[in-house]
Structures are given as structure tokens and as C-alpha cells.
Amino acid sequence: MAKKIKDNRPGARLPKGLRDIEAAEIRAQNAMLASIRKVYENYGFEPLETPAFEYTDALGKFLPDSDRPNEGVFSLQDEDEQWLSLRYDMTAPLARYVAENFDRLPKPFRRYATGPVWRNEKPGPGRFRQFTQFDADTVGTESVAADAEMCMLAADTLEALGVPRGNFLIKVNNRKVLDGIMEAAGIAGEENAGRRLTVLRAIDKLDRLGLAGVEQLLGEGRLDESGDYTKGAGLSKDAISAIRAFVVPAKDGQDPFAELDGLLKNSEIGQEGRAELAQIAELISAAGYSDRVKIDPSVVRGLEYYTGPVFEAELTFEVTGDDGKPVRFGSVGGGGRYDDLVARFTGKTVPATGFSLGVSRLQAALNALGRGAEGDVPGPVVVLVMDRDRLSDYQALTQRLRSAGIRAEMYLGTSGMKAQMKYADKRGSPCVVIQGSDEREKGEVQIKDLIEGALAAQSIADNKEWKEARPAQFSVSEVALEEEVRKVLARHFPQSD
RNA sequence: GCCGCCUUAGCUCAGUUGGUUAGAGCGCUAGAUUGUGGAUCUAGAGGUCACUUGUUCGAAUCAAGUAGGCGGUACCA
Numbered sequence A: 001m002a003k004k005i006k007d008n009r010p011g012a013r014l015p016k017g018l019r020d021i022e023a024a025e026i027r028a029q030n031a032m033l034a035s036i037r038k039v040y041e042n043y044g045f046e047p048l049e050t051p052a053f054e055y056t057d058a059l060g061k062f063l064p065d066s067d068r069p070n071e072g073v074f075s076l077q078d079e080d081e082q083w084l085s086l087r088y089d090m091t092a093p094l095a096r097y098v099a100e101n102f103d104r105l106p107k108p109f110r111r112y113a114t115g116p117v118w119r120n121e122k123p124g125p126g127r128f129r130q131f132t133q134f135d136a137d138t139v140g141t142e143s144v145a146a147d148a149e150m151c152m153l154a155a156d157t158l159e160a161l162g163v164p165r166g167n168f169l170i171k172v173n174n175r176k177v178l179d180g181i182m183e184a185a186g187i188a189g190e191e192n193a194g195r196r197l198t199v200l201r202a203i204d205k206l207d208r209l210g211l212a213g214v215e216q217l218l219g220e221g222r223l224d225e226s227g228d229y230t231k232g233a234g235l236s237k238d239a240i241s242a243i244r245a246f247v248v249p250a251k252d253g254q255d256p257f258a259e260l261d262g263l264l265k266n267s268e269i270g271q272e273g274r275a276e277l278a279q280i281a282e283l284i285s286a287a288g289y290s291d292r293v294k295i296d297p298s299v300v301r302g303l304e305y306y307t308g309p310v311f312e313a314e315l316t317f318e319v320t321g322d323d324g325k326p327v328r329f330g331s332v333g334g335g336g337r338y339d340d341l342v343a344r345f346t347g348k349t350v351p352a353t354g355f356s357l358g359v360s361r362l363q364a365a366l367n368a369l370g371r372g373a374e375g376d377v378p379g380p381v382v383v384l385v386m387d388r389d390r391l392s393d394y395q396a397l398t399q400r401l402r403s404a405g406i407r408a409e410m411y412l413g414t415s416g417m418k419a420q421m422k423y424a425d426k427r428g429s430p431c432v433v434i435q436g437s438d439e440r441e442k443g444e445v446q447i448k449d450l451i452e453g454a455l456a457a458q459s460i461a462d463n464k465e466w467k468e469a470r471p472a473q474f475s476v477s478e479v480a481l482e483e484e485v486r487k488v489l490a491r492h493f494p495q496s497d
Numbered sequence B: 001g002c003c004g005c006c007u008u009a010g011c012u013c014a015g016u017u018g019g020u021u022a023g024a025g026c027g028c029u030a031g032a033u034u035g036u037g038g039a040u041c042u043a044g045a046g047g048u049c050a051c052u053u054g055u056u057c058g059a060a061u062c063a064a065g066u067a068g069g070c071g072g073u074a075c076c077a
Helices: A002-008 A025-041 A091-100 A143-159 A173-182 A190-204 A207-219 A237-247 A258-264 A268-286 A361-371 A389-403 A418-425 A437-442 A450-457 A463-470 A478-494
Strands: A054-055 A075-077 A081-086 A109-117 A130-139 A166-175 A222-223 A228-232 A293-295 A308-321 A324-337 A352-357 A380-385 A408-409 A430-436 A444-449 A471-475
Touching: A002 A380, A025 A109, A025 A130, A025 A143, A025 A361, A054 A091, A081 A091, A081 A437, A091 A352, A109 A173, A130 A143, A130 A361, A130 A389, A143 A268, A143 A293, A143 A308, A143 A324, A143 A352, A166 A173, A166 A237, A166 A268, A173 A190, A173 A237, A173 A258, A190 A207, A190 A237, A207 A222, A207 A237, A207 A389, A237 A258, A258 A268, A268 A293, A308 A352, A308 A361, A324 A361, A352 A361, A380 A389, A380 A418, A389 A408, A389 A478, A418 A430, A430 A450, A430 A478, A444 A450, A444 A478
Parallel strands: A166 A293, A380 A408, A380 A430
Antiparallel strands: A054 A081, A075 A081, A109 A130, A130 A352, A166 A308, A222 A228, A308 A324, A324 A352, A430 A444, A444 A471
16 A cells, blocks of 8 residues: 555656756856856846747747657647747847847847756756856847957956966857858758758867868768767768868968968858958957957857857866866857848848857856855854743844844754754854853853864864863853854954955 | 666665675764764664566576666757
8 A cells, every 4th residue: 555655656856957056056156147247238238038938930940740849949839739949049039039129129239148048958968958048149230340249258258257368269260161161162052951061060070079080971971989870971082171171270370261262262152251250350359359269160050040150169278077087178158140030030131140158067167177156155143942932032033133134043943952053063054042041041142153163173082071161152141142143253254244 | 869888775885606684884863962063982764676577496686678877979950
């Protein structure tokens, strides 16, 4: 019987790819978000919040079919049977908002947005199905100055968060240049669209697979170490070498366009992209950001909707992981120009560009760098309950501390004094307030400084001495409670009040 | 999706060629100490050995299937 009931109970388990975030991390993240917000505001962006889910077609996702209703996104059906989906980024909802409110918005429209996004994909280390992004976008201008500004915004943000200059790089490329290269490689035209996609994906893997791996993917295909085979693009040797010449990063001091010009001379779109890159480089240089923002032909990014410049924010430092192996954090954000997103709704092309920061990933990186925001705050002062029939007295003491702006709580459990001390210890309380009948009769309270006490405990070995010494505990007049507690706090946390 | 490895207490893991009541460390609870967090000692709680089916006199151990986890790979608008 009991077993039957047990079998019917739901498992207390977190769905995969999701996670609980506890106090210290939330505090650290809030501090991060505040820093990011400050930079974005400083650049003149306005905040905007849109809902967590939208109509599926508004997100640019086709109506889920009944076989696979959740390909990549989490979807649900409204009571009128229309499909809704959780947002997978901040950009698609922005496009919807701009299209819906186009006439009354100032153009160009500049907004920032932060919040969770959801992706229904296989989770991996550092990859979750819910994570937080922080985006800035400028809608309604073709000017590459807007793109250059995004790169500078990204650089300033990383620095504001404590990533030292030289430990990150904003890399810039241009989809038009990529198109031009592929044109030169002989895979222009509608019939080669799939092949171009394969090429772009291959280039995107340069980091991980190296040049040899990319070449395999451009040609016949590649067999990875787990035995899985990835079909290649099937390009000719000439085409592969053209792309290879393009992708190999220009050495320091060399003109990054030297290779490009030869390859792109017959491609109109390629020339256009190259000109845009040159302009961005000039703007970046004029602003004094050349050491942090660099042209890099291997940057590809989310392929679907980008139409011009694309950028990626990369952390370049290495950290030794738990297993002793070096860990690189790599990309913590990216973005680019998407001139056709709003047109999906209105039919009218509205040029736009934006940058998106992966907050959780960046937070993990900052922690590794030792630059993570301090998430630990002192626990509350705990007022112990010595006589259960005097609860109102303890409640009054607690309220007095709270009124004085001191974080405090009365012990609300039912255990004895020893357990209450352990509770206070576990909460990280700086001190506890003790008032039994002895103290009450004298109009006093005992304050025990737990931080001081822990230090004193190190030099006490036997229990008898420990008990008799009552380290860091003292008696004060009840009326002086707030003042005396404040003194203890000031001793341990001089910067706070 | 594909390939590989893994699954024994809250956590980290032992568990011999299949053989009685499945163990350890840490953690947790309580006591020694009727009102004191540490240390020490003692005791206690906590397990359908992931699940199902099979082989066997007998399965945590062997086999198959399923689920979950980890890693790689693909996809990631």
C-alpha cells in the first residue's frame, strides 16, 4: 500500500538543461547586470521589456508541425489553438515590437533588453536551455557607424565588468565578404544555397577543428573521434584553397585586406562588404579602439538573418580548470546587422544592427578570472528563542534591530539552543542575540560575536575550556541593543553601515 | 539525431571467480555538555544496488532491452 503511494509521487527533479540559481550567484549576477546597464545607458540606449513568449510565426519560426512541434523552441498552443513559443533571443521580439509600433517610435530606435531566453537543444557543459542575455540594438539606420558603435559598446562593457584590456577581443567580419568569397569559389546562386551554408558552418568550426578539419569539411567530409561522420561541402581543390586563403588570419602588422582584394575583385557584393569593413576599421581606429576591436575573417555567427557586419566578443585568456587542463571561455557575445527582420512584418526594409551578451557564460568566465562580483553578504543577526512563552519579547527585539536597518531575524524553528547556534552559524550570521530569564531580570541581553568566536575557537582544544570561556560573548544593557550590535557589525564589515 | 562510457546511502566511492543480514569516508540527527556554533568520543537514521525481462539452486555482480547521466559529434534561426 505504502509502496503504491510512493510510486505515484512525482520525482523531485529539475528538467535537464535547467538549473536553480542560489543567493550568492543571484547577487553577483545583479551586480553584473547593473554594470552592463550602466554602459548601455551611457551609450544612449533605452530599456524595453517584451514578454517571455510570442506568437510562433512572429519569432520567425514556422508553425510547428505535429511530428516535431518543438524543434529548437519551446512551444505551446493558446486556447484559440494559435501556436506560441518561448523567445530564443531578444532580437526577434524587438523586430515584432518595432513593426507593431513603427510610426510612433523615434528613428533610429535604440533600446536595450535583458532577461532569460530559452532554447530547446541538447544541453552541454556551460550550455543550458534557459540562459540570460543582455542586448542592445539600433533599428533604422544603415550607417556602419552603428555597427562600429556596437563593437565599442561590447569592449567597454567587458572592461566595465573587470576583464582587463588584452584579455578580450571583439572580432568583426562581414557576411557580404563571405558571400563574395563563395562567389569567387564558384558556389554562387540559388542552387548552391545549401552548400554555402555548409561552408559557413565549416568556417565557424575553425577554432575547434583547426584548418585541417575545416578543409575536410569543405571537401569530402570528416570522421570525428567518436566515429561520427559529417558530410562535407564537396568543393573543388581550387575553391577550398580560395576559402583557406581568406580564412587564415592575417598576421599582425599585415594589412588584413591584402588577401581579400585579390579574391574579391570580381565580386560586387564582396567589394561592398570589404568597403564596409574598411569603414568600420577606420571608425574604430579613430575612436582609439584598434587594440580591442579587430577584423577577423573567420567570424561567421548565426547565419540565418545576418546581412552585413557580424561581430563576436571573445575572451582570450586561459584558465586552468578543475582537471588541470587549460580552459578557454571563447565567445561570450556577438551580433551583427540584420536588415530584413522587420520587413518580415511590414514588407518595408528597416536596417538594424545589434549586440548580445551571454550573461551566464560571462559570469562563469569572470569567476574564473577572479573578477566575479562579490555575491556573499553577511547573514542576518539571529535572535535566539530561549523561552518559548516569551516569543513576543524576542519578536520585539528583532523588530528593533530591523527598524535600525540591521538585517535580523528571530529563530522560527522549534529546536533547542544548541541547534539555534548551529542554525546561526550555517546562515553566516555575524552575531546572535541571547536573552534568557537571567538576562531579562537584569534588563540585559547577551551578544555573541560568531565571527570573533570562530577565530577564538581555533586555539581552544577541549570542550570544557570552550564552554567556560564563552569566547566573544558579552552582556549589554537591553536599551543599547541596536548600538552594540552595530558596533559588532562595524568591526567586521567596516565599509557597510 | 549519431557514437562511446557510466548508473551502489544526501555527496564521493569500495564491493574479490555470481554465494548468508551490501560497506567506508564525508554529511545529517541525537547524546556526552537541563542555556552556547568549533574540536573529540559514542550512538542513530538513511539503500526497490536506475528500471524491466532473462540465465542460474542463488544476481549489486552475467545477458538483453528501457530510462537517466557524462563526454564527443551534428543541429543551434
